[in-house]
Amino acid sequence: MKIGFIGLGDMGRLYAKAFAKAGYSVCGCDLPENRQKLEADLAHTGIEIKDNGREISRVCDLIIYSVEAESLEKVVAECAASTRPGAIVAGQTSVKHPEITIFEKYLPEDVQIITFHAMHGPAFEPPGQKLILIPYRADEDAHERMYDIFDAVGCDIVEIDDYHEHDKIVADTQAVTHVGFESMGTAWKSAGFFPWENASYLGGIDNVKILTTLRIFSYKAHVYAGLAILNPYARQQVKRYSISESELFKLMIKEEEAEFRERLYRARDFVFHESRKPIMFNEQVMREFSLSEHAHQGKPNSHLSILSMVDAWYHLGVNPYDNLICQTPPFRLRLGIAEYLFKNDELLEESIETALYDKTIRGDDLEFHSAVREWSAIIGYGDMEGYKKHFNEVQQFFAGRLEEGKTQSTELIRRLME
Numbered sequence: 001m002k003i004g005f006i007g008l009g010d011m012g013r014l015y016a017k018a019f020a021k022a023g024y025s026v027c028g029c030d031l032p033e034n035r036q037k038l039e040a041d042l043a044h045t046g047i048e049i050k051d052n053g054r055e056i057s058r059v060c061d062l063i064i065y066s067v068e069a070e071s072l073e074k075v076v077a078e079c080a081a082s083t084r085p086g087a088i089v090a091g092q093t094s095v096k097h098p099e100i101t102i103f104e105k106y107l108p109e110d111v112q113i114i115t116f117h118a119m120h121g122p123a124f125e126p127p128g129q130k131l132i133l134i135p136y137r138a139d140e141d142a143h144e145r146m147y148d149i150f151d152a153v154g155c156d157i158v159e160i161d162d163y164h165e166h167d168k169i170v171a172d173t174q175a176v177t178h179v180g181f182e183s184m185g186t187a188w189k190s191a192g193f194f195p196w197e198n199a200s201y202l203g204g205i206d207n208v209k210i211l212t213t214l215r216i217f218s219y220k221a222h223v224y225a226g227l228a229i230l231n232p233y234a235r236q237q238v239k240r241y242s243i244s245e246s247e248l249f250k251l252m253i254k255e256e257e258a259e260f261r262e263r264l265y266r267a268r269d270f271v272f273h274e275s276r277k278p279i280m281f282n283e284q285v286m287r288e289f290s291l292s293e294h295a296h297q298g299k300p301n302s303h304l305s306i307l308s309m310v311d312a313w314y315h316l317g318v319n320p321y322d323n324l325i326c327q328t329p330p331f332r333l334r335l336g337i338a339e340y341l342f343k344n345d346e347l348l349e350e351s352i353e354t355a356l357y358d359k360t361i362r363g364d365d366l367e368f369h370s371a372v373r374e375w376s377a378i379i380g381y382g383d384m385e386g387y388k389k390h391f392n393e394v395q396q397f398f399a400g401r402l403e404e405g406k407t408q409s410t411e412l413i414r415r416l417m418e
Contacts, residue, residue, distance in 0.1 A: 001145065004028060004060030006053035006079060008038055010122035011092055012066030018126045018153040020045045029056055053079035060084065062149065066092040069226035070384065073102045080106035088112045088142050094170060094223070095231040096163035100136060112138040114146045117166065118155075119173075119328050121219060123410055127154030132326055134163050158325050168233045169323045173331040175227045175234035176241050176312070179375050180305050180334065181213045182224070182391065186371035188213075189397040191364060196291035200361050202298030204286030205337045209305070211289060211412055212333050214405025217398055221391035228379045229387060235379055240316050242376035245308035249369045252302070252355045252362075261352055264307060267314035268342045276321045278343070281336040281416055289412045291401065302355035304365050306338050308372075329413045336416065 003019050005012045005028035012028065020026040027048040030038055039049055050056055057063055057079045067075050072093060083089065089111050091099040096115060103113050114137075119130040131150055135143050150157055160166045188195050195201035195210050216224070228234050251260040272278075313320055320335050341347055354361060378386045395402070 001025070001061045001149070002027070002059060003062045003064065003149070004050075004056035005064050005066050006056050006075060007066035007092075008034070008042075008049075009066060009068075011118065012064070013038075013041070014122050015064070015066075015092075015118070015126065015153075016047050017042070017045055019149070020047050022152045024149070024152075027056060027060065029053055054082040057082035057087075058084060060087060062088045062090065062146070064090045064092055068222050069093045069095060069098065069230050070222065072099060073105075076102050076106045080108070083108055083111050085110045086112070088114055088138070088146055090115045090146075092116070092118070094174060094227050096134060096166055097232055098230050100163055103136075112142040114138045114142060115163070116146075116150070117170070117326075119326060121329075123406065124329075126150075128156060130325075130327060131155035131157050132166060133157055133159045134166055135159070135161065136163060160325075166326065167231050169326040170227070171231050171233035171237045172313075172318060172320065173323050173326045173328055175231055175379075176237045176309075177328070177331045177334050178216055178224050179228065179238050179241065179372070179379070180309055181209070181216050181330065182394070183368055183371040183375055184209060184305055185213045185217055185394045185398065186374065186390070187364065187367035189394050190371065191367045194398075194401070199294070199299045200301050200364065202290065202292050202294065203301065204283050205303065205306070205341060206298075206301060207289045207291075208281075208286055208333050208337050208412065210291060211405050211409040212330050214398060214402055215409040216330060217391070217395045218402040218406040221388040221395070224391060225384050225387040229382050229384055237312070237316060238376050238379050241308060241312040242372050244311040244315060245304065245369060245372045248304065248308055248311060248355075249365065252304075252365065255356050257352075257356055260356060263311065264348075264352065267310045268348070270314045271310050271320065272339060272342050276319070279332065279336040279339055281340050283340070285412070285415045286337075286340075288415075289408050291404070291408070299360075300350050300354040300358065302358070302361055302365055303341055303351045304355060304368055306334075306341055307351065307355070309334065310338055310342060329409075333413065333416070 002025045005016050008028045008030040016026050016028050027050050029050045029052055035049060053075060089103060089107055093099050094117055099115060114135045117132040378390060
């Protein structure tokens with residue numbers, strides 16, 4: 001079976017190399033200006049570089065479009081007519097609504113469509129990583145061949161029959177997850193400090209929040225923009241997160257303790273019901289991964305970002321443990337620290353008391369409140385360029401620690417997954 005990649009960016013190259021290593025015949029193409037660099041990078045892999053996507057489409061049994069979501073329609077329109085009869089076509093974008101619409105519009109009727117979503121970034125090799133397989137228009141033989149291909153490279157395969165259901169889950173595990181951490185980064189940038197230099201962000205939970213934020217900002221803006229803006233379910237869920245954060249923040253300002261506490265405990269009882277199988281993060285491991293030289297000097301934190309997420313899950317009627325079938329490392333980290341906070345009565349009580357009465361952190365919470373509003377508005381307006389600009393500005397603020405953050409977060413994820 002010959003596998004072709006139209007687009008050899010970070011994820012395209014990652015899977016092209018994995019398939020070649022597994023013994024498949026693999027070819028690929030990218031923009032002409034990237035050819036020399038690709039040939040050098042892939043010189044000893046056996047992967048053949050072709051001039052364009054039309055050549056890939058003519059000769060391959062499986063064609064994988066691995067291009068930016070914004071560019072997908074243009075590329076498919078150029079290459080679709082050349083698709084080999086009976087071939088399987090897949091896309092590597094994280095939002096399947098626009099992808100399936102584009103495939104339906106341009107691909108010949110004799111082409112099979114089985115798409116997929118790798119639930120990890122290029123820092124992780126495919127073996128052992130969660131991969132969602134979504135058959136859309138395919139016979140049994142094509143389905144079996146597609147499954148076998150990903151099984152051969154060691155992916156942890158989960159099948160979802162309906163791409164609508166996939167996008168609904170991914171809105172939570174990716175889009176809203178990213179907005180939460182992006183809002184933290186934006187708040188720290190606006191406040192003008194690095195969190196590892198601030199006593200309010202030196203605990204185990206905060207180490208996870210900081211490293212995950214740095215991890216997200218170490219990647220490319222267009223990936224996150226597409227996830228949030230092109231997913232029809234993401235806007236609804238991001239808006240709910242923004243509403244939850246705003247309502248909790250108002251209760252904090254007014255020091256409405258009874259309502260604040262009752263609301264959070266109601267959300268806790270729904271999300272962390274005893275029937276859920278817990279993640280159980282290790283506190284000692286979380287404390288080890290600090291970027292600060294003064295980790296022992298920490299002080300209480302309101303953890304408004306986490307309180308808001310659990311409240312939003314409650315109001316959306318979402319069981320985040322069900323969504324672990326489409327988990328990403330940042331989502332598992334987010335759910336894990338939320339579980340750790342809400343299932344520790346003493347720590348949750350400290351968070352509530354700090355949120356309501358500790359004025360020393362109120363300014364930080366105000367910055368976070370403003371950041372959530374900004375991100376929610378950008379996504380609500382569908383402003384792709386605004387999203388990228390906002391993202392890149394924060395990315396530049398943390399530029400000096402992004403690589404270290406990505407390295408440490410990778411190790412943190414490995415340790416916490418053990």
